Amino acid sequence: MDRRLYRLTKMDTKQYSEEIEETSSSIKYFVYFILVLGFINVIAGFVNIIDALLLYDIGTINEIGLMGNIATGSIAAIVIGILLLPIGLGVRDLENWAFPWVLYANLLAILLFLVNGGFIVYIGLFNLFAIILLMTPQIRAFWWKLYMEDMGPRAKETRYTLYLIRKSPLVVAGIIIIAVYICLAIFAPYITPYGPTEREWYNFLQAPSPQHIWGTDQNGGDVFSMVIWATQVDLKIAISVVAVALVVGAFIGAAAGYFGGAVDEIVMRITDVFFAFPGLILAMAIVSALGARNLDNISIALMLVWWPTYARLVRGQVLIEREKLYVEAARSVGASDMRILAFHILPNTIQPVIVQATLDMGGVLLTAAGLSFIGFGAEAGSAEWGLMIAQGQNHFAQYWVTLFPGLAILFCALSFNLVGDGVRDILDPKLRRR
C-alpha cells in the first residue's frame, strides 16, 4: 500500500515521461501505438453510437437493437479505449489495475461482437490487436515487472488454476465444444450449403441423403443448415441475457452488500419475490405482458428473471470481502466507496460469478428454447432450435426434424455445464489442495 501511496503523491507527470525516455525508442513507439489504439477505440465507440442511431432512423433496427448496440458495443469500446490511454501514456499506477480490466473488457467485447455483428466487429478487431500488442515481449517487459510486484501471488494462483483446468478432461472437452459452437456461429455462411430461410418446397420431409445430410423439414428447409444458422440466434440470446443479468445483478447486489441496512433489506426482499416464481413461468407471464411474441422479448423476459441470481451471489460475496483487511487498508488511505467497490471488492468476487454465469448459459439456453417451443419465439419457419423442434413434433416418422436441433441444444447446454461444474470444483477451496 505504501508504495502506491508514494507513487500517487511524490511522482509527477514529468517523472513518468522521463521514464519513458529511458526505455528504448522501439518500445516507445509501441507504447505510443497503444495510445493511438486507445483513441481509436474511444472514437470507434462514438461512431458506433452514431451508426446505430442512423440505422435506427432508417428503420433497419428497432429500439431494442438500438439499445443493444449502444449498450454493448459502444460502451465496451469507450471503456476499453479509456483504459488503454493511461497504458499508452505510461502512467504506471494506472496500468497496474488497468491491465486486468482491459482483459475482462476485451473478453466481453469479443463475445459481444459475435452477438452484435455490424460495426462492432471492427472494434473487436482493434481490441484484439491491442491485446496482442500488450502481450509482445518488449511491451510486457515494460509493465510486467511492476505488475508482478503487485499481482504476483494472484498471478501464481491463476496459473495454478489454469493448470488444473488443463488437467481436467471434462472441462477441456466442454471448452472445445463451446469453441466449436462459436466457430459454427461465426462461419455459418461458409459451412452451410443452404441459407437460413432457403426452401425446396417440393423436397419436404426428405430422409437424410447426400444433398441434405440431416434431411429436410416440413417446408423443405435443410435441417443441417438450419441447425447451424440457429447457433447464431440461440447463442446470441444466451450470451446477451447472461451478460445483462450479470452486470445489472452484480451492480445491485454489490450496492446492497456494501451499504447494507435498508438498501440491503429492500433488495433482498425483491429478489425473494422473484425467486418465488419458477423461471420459465415468470418469463412466460412477462413475455405475454410485453405483447409481441419475438426473440427480443424472450431475451428481455429472461433478463428480468435472471438478475436476482447474480444480485444474491454478489451480495453474499461482498459481505464476506468487505470485512477483509485490504478493504480496511484501502479505506484508511482515503479511497472512496465507489473506488473500493469497483477496484478492490468486485475483482475479488468475480470467480463464483463467472462460474455461475457459465452454468446459467445452459439454463438460459434451455429456457429460451422452451419458450420458443411453446410458441413465443421467432416467427414460424425461421431457424431457431426450440421452434424447429416444435414444428417437427407432429412428424413422428421423420425423426430427423426434431432429433438434430435437440441434440444441438443438448450438447451446447452440456458443454457450458461441464465447464461451469468443473471450474467450480477447481475453484472450491475445500477441494483445491488435497
Place this chain on the structure above:
Amino acid sequence: MRLRDYVIRRLLLAIPVVIGVLAITFVLAYVMGDPVGIYTQERTSPEAVEAIRRAHGLDRPLYEQFFFYLRDLASGDWGYSVSARLPVTQVIATRLPATIELSLFAIVFAIALGIPLGILSATKKDRWPDHVTRVVALAGVSMPIFWFALMLKYVFFFQFYMAGLPALPEGGRYTFTVLPYTPITGFLLIDSIITLNPVLFMDGLVHLILPGFALGYLTLAIITRMMRSSMLEVLKEDYITLARSKGLRERVVIYRHALRNAMIPTVTVIGLAFGGLMSGAVLTETIFSWPGLGRWSTRAILNSDIPSINAFTLLVAFIFVGANLVVDLVYGALDPRIRYG
C-alpha cells in the same frame, strides 16, 4: 420452544414475499392490456366504454384497483377463463389434481432413484459407477425437457407401435375412448382405488410413465448431484472416521451415520426443484396432452387470455412458496443447528 419461534419467524418472512408476488402479478396483468377490450366491440360508443370502466372500477387510482384485486382473490373470484369457457377457479379445481398427480409421480420417481444413485456415486467416487452417474446427472441438467419428452414418445410409442411391441400411450391421462371415468377427488389413481377399478388404475399408471419420467429426469439429476456432493462432504467428517474405527460395517456407517446428515441439503434442493417441476409441467403436459394446468396455461397464453395467465402465475408462485416453506420447516426440524444459528 425454539422450534416454534423458528416456525413463526419463517412464516412472517413469507408475508412480504406473498405481497410481492401479488403485486407482480397485478402489475403484469395491468401491463398485459386494457381489460375493457373484453367487453367492447369496435362499434361500442366511447360513453359505453366509460360506463363499463366505471362499473368495474377501472377508473379508480391504481392502488385502489390493487385492493379490489386482493379483495376479489380473497373472495374466490379469480375471473373468467375465456380459453376454457369456465370460471378460473373451476378450471383450477378440475385441472390441479392432474398436475399434482403428474408432479408427485415425477418427484417420487426422482427421489427413489436419485438418492441411491447419489450414494452410489459418492461411495464409488472416481470409479465407473461414479462416472456413469455423473454423465446421467449432467445430461439431465442439460437436456431440453420438451425434446426429451418427444424422443421418449418417438421410441416408446411410435417405434414400439411400428414394431408391433406393446407400446406406451402417446398422451392423455387414461384411454377415454374405452374406459368410463367420473372424477371424485380428481386424482385418477385414488379414484380408481376408491371405486375398486383395477383396469382404470393400471391404465392410469401406464399413462403416467412417459410424462412422469420426462418430467422427473431433471429433478433426478439435481437430487443425484446434490446427494453426491453432500455425501462426499459428510464422509470426510470425523464422526465417520470414528464410526469406521469402531469396526462398524461400511453399510451401517453409510446408511445410519452418513445418510441422515447428507439428506439435509438434499431436502432443500427438493424444495427448489419444485419450481423446475412446475416449469417442466408446462412443457411436458403440452406434449403429452395431459389435462393439467400447464397445458391450460399455454393455451391461455396463445389466446391472450389474461385472467387465466394471471391466475396460473399466481397459483404456481403460491405452490412454490408453500413448498419451500414446508421444506424450510422440515429442514428446521431435521437440523437443530438452523434453529439456534
